[in-house]
Every structure is written in structure tokens, then in C-alpha cells.
Amino acid sequence: MNLLIKNANIIDCCHSFFGDVYIENGKIKEIGIELTKQCQVIDAKGLTLLPTFIDTHVHFREPGFTYKEDIQSGSKAAVKGGFTGVNLMANTNPICSTKEVLEYVYEKAAKVGIADIHQCVSITKDFDGKTIDHLKVFGDEVKAISDDGKGVVDSRVMMEAMKIAKEKDWIIISHAENHEFSDIDMRLAENMMTWRDLTLAKVTGCKLHMAHVSTKEAIKYIIEAKEEGVNVTSEVTPHHIALDDEISNYRVNPPIRTKEDVNFLIRAIAQGNVDVIGTDHAPHSEEDKAKGAPGMTGIELAFPICYTKLVKENIITLNRLSEMMSSKPAELLGMNKGKIAPGYDGDIVLVDLDKKITVNSEDLVSKGKNTPFVGWEFYGDIILTVKEGRIVYTK
Numbered sequence: 001m002n003l004l005i006k007n008a009n010i011i012d013c014c015h016s017f018f019g020d021v022y023i024e025n026g027k028i029k030e031i032g033i034e035l036t037k038q039c040q041v042i043d044a045k046g047l048t049l050l051p052t053f054i055d056t057h058v059h060f061r062e063p064g065f066t067y068k069e070d071i072q073s074g075s076k077a078a079v080k081g082g083f084t085g086v087n088l089m090a091n092t093n094p095i096c097s098t099k100e101v102l103e104y105v106y107e108k109a110a111k112v113g114i115a116d117i118h119q120c121v122s123i124t125k126d127f128d129g130k131t132i133d134h135l136k137v138f139g140d141e142v143k144a145i146s147d148d149g150k151g152v153v154d155s156r157v158m159m160e161a162m163k164i165a166k167e168k169d170w171i172i173i174s175h176a177e178n179h180e181f182s183d184i185d186m187r188l189a190e191n192m193m194t195w196r197d198l199t200l201a202k203v204t205g206c207k208l209h210m211a212h213v214s215t216k217e218a219i220k221y222i223i224e225a226k227e228e229g230v231n232v233t234s235e236v237t238p239h240h241i242a243l244d245d246e247i248s249n250y251r252v253n254p255p256i257r258t259k260e261d262v263n264f265l266i267r268a269i270a271q272g273n274v275d276v277i278g279t280d281h282a283p284h285s286e287e288d289k290a291k292g293a294p295g296m297t298g299i300e301l302a303f304p305i306c307y308t309k310l311v312k313e314n315i316i317t318l319n320r321l322s323e324m325m326s327s328k329p330a331e332l333l334g335m336n337k338g339k340i341a342p343g344y345d346g347d348i349v350l351v352d353l354d355k356k357i358t359v360n361s362e363d364l365v366s367k368g369k370n371t372p373f374v375g376w377e378f379y380g381d382i383i384l385t386v387k388e389g390r391i392v393y394t395k
């Protein structure tokens, strides 16, 4: 697919310039000024062109919970939010512990075809917390394994899984929640598990990705571990930046934390100690939310929330946000995306940074309308999303 985008304010992790981007056969071919090509041309005057966003943490609920979301509705939500790469968690039904489920997801994702999908395999079989024999059958088709939604309480099991991950060059994605403490102290539950996983990663040498980091202590442990050379990356969600427990008690795991935690997370982002923004897009039906299901739909609002809270408020530059939402997650997941440079996939998003949006859950294309941000106003409207030179979303 060939496409020329002209007159854009072009930003990625490492560059800012004004001009044109030409995509040929699905890849970025040329960046310049006053380019002319025989192909579809889009005038992006007044708009900002970024590499599309890549999400390390998403729940598309298929198979099993398709009344909450499915690969098609989730992919549509993703591209509406400016994402063309997502990493799906394994807490489906059945849980993704077998080749059959993995293949089913990949087949469906290929049919839908508007976003590149990686599906995590569970660390323990069916999240039983103890069995890891199922990992034997998987190889390079897997990049990351996780019991996200639950967490692996048994430290010996986690250590053995990390050894396997090291051998197979997989990332362990840690849902740091020690369930033995969840009912009494969710802070302790996160902090203890974070410290344990960092310690085990140090011993085993595996690649560790800490999902949805939400406490001041957990971030501190991660910073220390990085300094000691542990192969760890950290992920923060938009909602743990935008909300604190004085303004919202919306049910989500990990919970909305204190103002002090939020300020600490934001400082860590500013200092370069957070690697990626992951949405933890967790769509639920109204009935399931009423029964207490944790989580919120997030992928459509992630950029406006982060842009408003982090860039508009002068905490970080748009280049740094692009790094956390595009180049770093792409690098982590081994996707040839996330930068505006020749040879990269022609995956770009056009945004109107000056345009204010007001969140209305009925505007969301995700099946999950569960968001505490209804009525909130954010800057940064997603206008157009392109995957490998093909327009996959227009406003």
C-alpha cells in the first residue's frame, strides 16, 4: 500500500520536524519536504503525525467472554485509539495455555487484520498456580507469558517459569499481586510480589516486565533493580496517572492509589524510569461491573489522557510520550513499528493536539463502556490511523 501524508508536524521518540511521509508497500520509504508521488495523498495541515501506539497490556476476551469484547471489536477500539499493535493477556475462557487457543486467536486476528496481535500464553496451566509443563510445547511464536489478572503466588513455580523464559527468550509479564494479602492489604500485595519477582529475575536472568505498576514502593524497587542490572521494564497505565483515591474509587486491579503514589509515578515517568504506557484495557459488561468485576475500558482514551496529563501539563515532551507509547513497547514486543524512519512499518496516526474531546461512553466502539472518565475533557483527538499504508480508522 502506498500513501503520502503531507504538511504534518512529525514527531517520534527521537525527532521533531515538519514535512511529508511517504509509505510504499507498507513501509516508510521517505521523509522529506514537498514530496510528490503518484498515490493517495492526505493533507495533514495542522495535525501531528506520530508512529501508531503499541499496547503491552490488553484484554480482548476471546475466546470465552465475547459478550465483553472480541478480537474484532477490540481491534476496532485499538485503531480508534491510534494503536496498531497489542499484546493480549491470557485470562480468556479457556485460558490461553494450549496451542489450540493460541492458534485460534492468531487465526481470528489475521482475519480481522487491522491491528497486529501478540497473544500471551499463561505462566501456569489454566492459571492453576502450579503447573508449568504446558510451556514445553511453545517456541518462537510466543514472546511473553503471563498470569495477568491473577499472579503466581508460589515463588518456586515462578522461579522455574523464569528459568524456562530465560531459555526460550520470552518475557515474563508479572501481575504483581500476592493473593494471600489481597483481601487485607492491596498495597502490600503489590509491593511484596514486585520485590519477589525482581529478586527472582536477578537470580534467573530472565526478561521481566512489571505490568500496571501503581505504588511508590513498587516503582522504587524497580528503579533499584534497574540500577543493579536486572533485565526489567515497567509499565504504568493511564488511569494510575490520571486518578487518585480522593477523586475516584472505581474498581480496578491494582486499585486507584493515593495522590502521593500518583505524583511518584509521574516523577518516575519524567525521570525516564517508566518504560511504557500499557492500558490494561479491561472491558466488562454493565452487569459484570455491577457484580464487582475490576477494570476499565481504556485503549480508546489512552493517548488523550496521557497527552493531557503528561505533555499538556509540561511533565514530559511529546517525544518522550511517543517513546513510551510507541518505540519502547514495539521494541519490547519485537514489532517493526514505533518510529518514523525508513524501513519501519508504515503505521502512523494523525492527531489534533488542540482539539478537546469530552468522554461519552456511547462514543466508544469497544463493547466495554466501563470507564470512570465519562464527562472528562482531554486534549488530543485521534483523526486517522494507518497500518502498513492502509487507512484502518478515520474519524
Ligand code: DOR
Binding pocket: 059, 091, 148, 149, 150, 175, 251, 252, 253, 254, 280, 282, 283, 294, 295, 296
Ligand atoms: O482491573 C483489572 N482487570 N486488572 C487485571 O489485572 C485484570 C483485568 C481484567 O481482566 O478484567
